[in-house]
Amino acid sequence: xxxxxxxxxxxxxxxxxxxxxxxxxxxxxxxxxxxxxxxxxxxxxxxxxxxxxxxxxxxxxxxxxxxxxxxxxxxxxxxxxxxxxxxxxxxxxxxxxxxxxxxxxxxxxxxxxxxxxxxxxxxxxxxxxxxxxxxxxxx
Amino acid sequence: xxxxxxxxxxxxxxxxxxxxxxxxxxxxxxxxxxxxxxxxxxxxxxxxxxxxxxxxxxxxxxxxxxxxxxxxxxxxxxxxxxxxxxxxxxxxxxxxxxxxxxxxxxxxxxxxxxxxxxxxxxxxxxxxxxxxxxxxxxxxxxxxxxxxxxxxxxxxxxxxxxxxxxxxxxxxxxxxxxxxxxxxxxxxxxxxxxxxxxxxxxxxxxxxxxxxxxxxxxxxxxxxxxxxxxxxxxxxxxxxxxxxxxxxxxxxxxxxxxxxxxxxxxxxxxxxxxxxxxxxxxxxxxxxxxxxxxxxxxxxxxxxxxxxxxxxxxxxxxxxxxxxxxxxxxxxxxxxxxxxxxxxxxxxxxxxxxxxxxxxxxxxxxxxxxxxxxxxxxxxxxxxxxxxxxxxxx
Amino acid sequence: xxxxxxxxxxxxxxxxxxxxxxxxxxxxxxxxxxxxxxxxxxxxxxxxxxxxxxxxxxxxxxxxxxxxxxxxxxxxxxxxxxxxxxxxxxxxxxxxxxxxxxxxxxxxxxxxxxxxxxxxxxxxxxxxxxxxxxxxxxxxxxxxxxxxxxxxxxxxxxxxxxxxxxxxxxxxxxxxxxxxxxxxxxxxxxxxxxxxxxxxxxxxxxxxxxxxxxxxxxxxxxxxxxxxxxxxxxxxxxxxxxxxxxxx
Numbered sequence: 001x002x003x004x005x006x007x008x009x010x011x012x013x014x015x016x017x018x019x020x021x022x023x024x025x026x027x028x029x030x031x032x033x034x035x036x037x038x039x040x041x042x043x044x045x046x047x048x049x050x051x052x053x054x055x056x057x058x059x060x061x062x063x064x065x066x067x068x069x070x071x072x073x074x075x076x077x078x079x080x081x082x083x084x085x086x087x088x089x090x091x092x093x094x095x096x097x098x099x100x101x102x103x104x105x106x107x108x109x110x111x112x113x114x115x116x117x118x119x120x121x122x123x124x125x126x127x128x129x130x131x132x133x134x135x136x137x138x139x
Numbered sequence: 140x141x142x143x144x145x146x147x148x149x150x151x152x153x154x155x156x157x158x159x160x161x162x163x164x165x166x167x168x169x170x171x172x173x174x175x176x177x178x179x180x181x182x183x184x185x186x187x188x189x190x191x192x193x194x195x196x197x198x199x200x201x202x203x204x205x206x207x208x209x210x211x212x213x214x215x216x217x218x219x220x221x222x223x224x225x226x227x228x229x230x231x232x233x234x235x236x237x238x239x240x241x242x243x244x245x246x247x248x249x250x251x252x253x254x255x256x257x258x259x260x261x262x263x264x265x266x267x268x269x270x271x272x273x274x275x276x277x278x279x280x281x282x283x284x285x286x287x288x289x290x291x292x293x294x295x296x297x298x299x300x301x302x303x304x305x306x307x308x309x310x311x312x313x314x315x316x317x318x319x320x321x322x323x324x325x326x327x328x329x330x331x332x333x334x335x336x337x338x339x340x341x342x343x344x345x346x347x348x349x350x351x352x353x354x355x356x357x358x359x360x361x362x363x364x365x366x367x368x369x370x371x372x373x374x375x376x377x378x379x380x381x382x383x384x385x386x387x388x389x390x391x392x393x394x395x396x397x398x399x400x401x402x403x404x405x406x407x408x409x410x411x412x413x414x415x416x417x418x419x420x421x422x423x424x425x426x427x428x429x430x431x432x433x434x435x436x437x438x439x440x441x442x443x444x445x446x447x448x449x450x451x452x453x454x455x456x457x458x459x460x461x462x463x464x465x466x467x468x469x470x471x472x473x474x475x476x477x478x479x480x481x482x483x484x485x486x487x488x489x490x491x492x493x494x495x496x497x498x499x500x501x502x503x504x505x506x507x508x509x510x511x512x513x514x515x516x517x518x519x520x521x522x523x524x525x526x527x528x529x530x531x532x533x
Numbered sequence: 534x535x536x537x538x539x540x541x542x543x544x545x546x547x548x549x550x551x552x553x554x555x556x557x558x559x560x561x562x563x564x565x566x567x568x569x570x571x572x573x574x575x576x577x578x579x580x581x582x583x584x585x586x587x588x589x590x591x592x593x594x595x596x597x598x599x600x601x602x603x604x605x606x607x608x609x610x611x612x613x614x615x616x617x618x619x620x621x622x623x624x625x626x627x628x629x630x631x632x633x634x635x636x637x638x639x640x641x642x643x644x645x646x647x648x649x650x651x652x653x654x655x656x657x658x659x660x661x662x663x664x665x666x667x668x669x670x671x672x673x674x675x676x677x678x679x680x681x682x683x684x685x686x687x688x689x690x691x692x693x694x695x696x697x698x699x700x701x702x703x704x705x706x707x708x709x710x711x712x713x714x715x716x717x718x719x720x721x722x723x724x725x726x727x728x729x730x731x732x733x734x735x736x737x738x739x740x741x742x743x744x745x746x747x748x749x750x751x752x753x754x755x756x757x758x759x760x761x762x763x764x765x766x767x768x769x770x771x772x773x774x775x776x777x778x779x780x781x
Contacts, residue, residue: 011311011333013635013643014551014558019697029610033743033756037694101741107764110757113743181593181603181641188595188603224659227678230671259672268669282671289680291601292658311591311638332591333638334553375598379664382677400600401680402664402752417584421572447617448572449597526658528685531648 036097036117043094050087081135088135089128096120149173149511152327152340154314154356155348156180157187158294159488162500162519163348164301164308169522170504170515174306175340177329179313182298183291185416186350187493189451191373191398191405193384194218194226194286195494198233198258201250202390207470207492208254214498215284218293221497221523225293227399231285231384232266235278236435240388247388248281258283272380272437285384287398294496295527303525317345317359317485324360324476324484344507347487351416351452357487362480366489368416368452371408372425374433376443380404385436393425394432403446406433410453419450456490471499473506486510544569544620546578548590549629550639560636562627563587569620575608575628576615579640592640599750602684605631605691606640612688612748631691633700647687650703654710654726656681660717682751683709689745689755695738702738703730705745705755711735712758715765724769731766 019026025038060067074080100116103109109116149172153160156178164174178184197211219226235241251258259282266280267273302308309331316328318339326341347356351368379399387395393409406429413419426448434441456472471491476482488503501517508515543566550563565586567578576594583590593603597616604615607629620626634642662679670677689705696702711730715723730736739759746756 011331011637012553012558013637014553014560016635016642016646016700017630017632018700019632019694021698023697024694029607029612030744031747033741033747034694037740037742037744104760105739105741105763106767107760107762110760110764111754113741113756180591181595183595183601184593184603188601189597192600224657227659227662227680228674229662229677230674232671261671265669269671271665271668287680289600289658291595291603311641313588332589333641335555335589373598375600379662379679382662382665382668382679383671399679400598401682401684403598403600405598423572447574447598449616451597528648528652531645532652 032114032117039093040097040101043090043097046090047094050090078136084135085128085132088131089124092124092128093121096124149343149513150175150341151344151346151507152177152342153346153348154327155185155346155350155352156182156298156308156310157185157348157350158183158297158493158496159187159350159491159499159503160346160348161294161297161301162496163346163488163503164306165297165304165524166497166500166504166517166519167507168301168304168306169518170508170513172507174301175342176301176306176308177312177314177327177340178308178310179332180310182308182310183294185352186451186453187294187496188291189373189449190290190493191396191407192288192290192400193396193398193494194288195492196231196283196285197254197256198231198247198251198281198283198285199386199391199396201254201256202247204470205250205254208250208256210470210498211492211494212254212256212284214495215286217497217520218494219286221519221521222293222296223523225288225296227287227382229286229382229384231283231386232261232270232273233281233283233386233388234266234273234436235280235388236274236276238278241278243389244279244281251281251283256283270381270383270385272439273385274436274438277436281388285386287384287400288493289400290493292527293493295530296524297496297500299525299527299530300522302530314356314359317356319360319482322361322482324482343484343511345485346503346507347485347489348503350489351454353454353487353489355416357476360476360480360482360485362476362482362485362487364474364479364487364489365456367412367455367457368414368419369410369412369455370416370419370450370452371410372421372429372448372450373405373407374426374429374448375400375403375405375446376433376440377402377446378404378439378443380437380439380443387432387436392432394429395436397433397437397440404433404437404440404443406430406440408451412455413452416452419452421448421450453492454489471495471502473499473503475506475510477510542569543567544578544623545625546582546620547625547627548579548582548639549627550590551636552589552638567620573620574616575606575613575618575620575626576604578620579615579628590640591638593642600684602686602751605686605688607631607691612692614686614688614750617750631687633690633693633696633704634687642687644685644687647685647690647704647706650707651685651710653703653729654707654714655721656710656713657719657721660713660719681710681713682753684751686750688748688750689753692744692748694742694744695740699734699738701734703732703735705739705759706753708736708739708762709753709755709758712762712765715762723765727762727765727769730762731769736762736766
C-alpha cells in the first residue's frame, strides 16, 4: 500500500542569524577577548584616519612657510595637544596589543593571551600617562 | 558487508525517536522495509539522552534479574562490534564499603559468573591504585566489564545508518492521531511543528516506540500497555573523579553508581512512579541523596560543584500496583496488539534500557516480519553502524 | 502574545519564534510568563512553556547535563547551554537561537552546516584519558579512554565575530578538532589535516577575538588550538620549503 510522505524529511531552513561586519563592533555579550578585538579594530581604524590627516597636513608644506606656521600655532593649542595624547594612546594600545596578536597568533604563546592583553594595556596606560605629562608639560 | 534484500512494498511508521526507534529503523531498513520515523522533538530527547551513559556489563542485575543481566552482557559485546570507537572501555568496579557489602559480595560474584559476566576480585589497595579518588575506607572491590557510552551519540549512529539506508527520519513531527478504522491501524496523522502543516502518513504497520509515553500513544488506538513511567534523579558534578564506572556493591539502591562523562561525574539514581512522563520534577531531597550516596564511594563528590540535576523516566513494564518501580523488571517486551487488544497493524515495544536498544529492535523487527509473513533475517549483529556525524551529512 | 503558567516568582521569557510558511518565515518574539524557582534553568522554562502554554515551541535538547551539546542558545545575547543556564534574576530574559547557522524553526538551528566543516577534521570520538594522575590501568584494560571534550554544540561558531561576517570560515570547532588530530593522532596521519586547515578560510581567518574559548561550555579552548594549529602549519610549510629532494 502506497503511503504519502512529504520529501526526505529535511525541513526547510531560514537564513542564519549573522551579526555581520557591524557585529565586530558590538560589545554586548562580549568578554575580555572580544573587547580586545573591538579595541584593536577601533584603534586600527583611528590610526588609518590619522595617517590620512597627517599626509594632508604635511601637504601644507607645499604651500610655503606661512601656511605651515599657521598650522603650528594650532598644533600647540591645548585641544590639539589632547588629540596628540589620544593618538599616542591609540598607537600604544594598537602596537602593544599587536605584539600580543603576533605572539599568540603564530602559536608561540597560545595560552597566556589574557595575561598578555592585560600586561599590554597596563604598559600602554603607563606610557600614555608619562607621554601626556610630557606633552602638556611643554617639552 | 551488508546484503540489501529486494525492497519490500511494506511501509513501517515508527513513532518515537529514542534509541529503540533508531535501532529499529536501522534493522528494518536492512531487512528491506520502507521506514518513516517521527519524533515530536529532538532525537533522544525523551528518556534515551538523559541516562548516565552506563554500557551495562549486566552485573547490576546479576542477582535479582538474571534475564536482564544476560541480555546486557550479550548486547555489550555486540555493541562494541557494531559501534567501534564509541565507548570508553575502562571497565567498572563494584566497591564494598561496609561489612554488609562484604557479606553480599560472594552472592554477587557468583551471580555474575553464572550470568556470563567476567568478574575479578580486587583488593582495597589495588582498587585505590586504579581509582585514587575512591573512599579509602573501602574494603574490597569486584572488577566487571562496565563501560561508558555517550547517551545520545551512540543511538545517533543507528539513526545515521538508517537514514543512509533510506529511512525517512522526521524530528519535530508530532503524532496527533492514529489512523484507525474497524480495529485496523493504517497509519498516523502528524503535525510538522516547523511549519504547522498536518498530513497523513499511511503505513502497513505502526510501531509505538515512545518509551514512557507508550500508554499515551496506545490509547489512541484503544489499546492498553502496562507501562508505568518511573523517573529517577541524576546529578552531574564538575570533575572527572573516576575513569572506571564506580558502583556500590549492594542490592540496588539510590545513588549507587558514578559514571564519568567527559569532565563531569554523573551520580545516579533514585526511583518513583508517576502518571505523566512530561512532568517529572526534580525532588531536591533526591539530589541530596545523590550527593550523600555518591560521596560514600567517592568522597570528593560531596563538595564538588553541581553542574546539573535532572530526572529521567524509565519505561517499566509490569503491574500497575508497583510502588517504587524498583520491583518491576528492567527487561523489554514487544506487544502485538492483535493478540493483546484485537487491533491489527499496531505494535508496541517498550521497557528495556539504553544498552539493549539493538536487541529490542531485533525482537520487534522479528515480530513485524512474522505479522507480514516476510522472511528477512536480522543483520544488526554484524553490520557496523556509521559514525554519528554521518546523520548530519547533507 | 503573553500567557501565564502559575503565580510563583514569575519571569517573562521572551522567545524568538520562526515557522516556515508563517509570514514567509519571518522572525517574531513571543512572551511567556513562567513560574521559576531558585534552580530553574532556561531549558526547564522552555519545557514548561511547551507543556503548558504552546506545544508548537521547538527547541533542541536531550541530556540535561551539558554532555550532548544540543541545547545551545543565546540567552540575553550570550551563548550558553540552556540546560545549565539558570533563569537570571530579574523580570525578563530573552532566548534566541544560535547565530551563524540556518534557523529551522524557533530555537532549532540546522547542524548540517556545522558538521560539514567539523567532519573534515576527521577526529575520532574517543581519546586517551590522563585525567587522574597516578591511576593505574585495570587488568585487561589496554588504555584508559575518555570522550573528546568537544560536545559539538556550535556555541563557539555562534560566538565568533568572524563567522558572523563570513559564512565560508570553517569555524573554531572544526579547527579545534583538527588540532586534536595533530596533538593525538591515534593512528591517523595529521599531515593532510594540517594542510587542509592551512587555508585563508580556516586557520588564518581567526582574528583572536577569543570569544569561542570563553563561551565553550566544555573546556575545549578552540582559540588556543587554532594558534597551535597555525604553528604546526608554519612548521610544515618551512619543512616543505627547506627539505631537499622535493617531497610535498
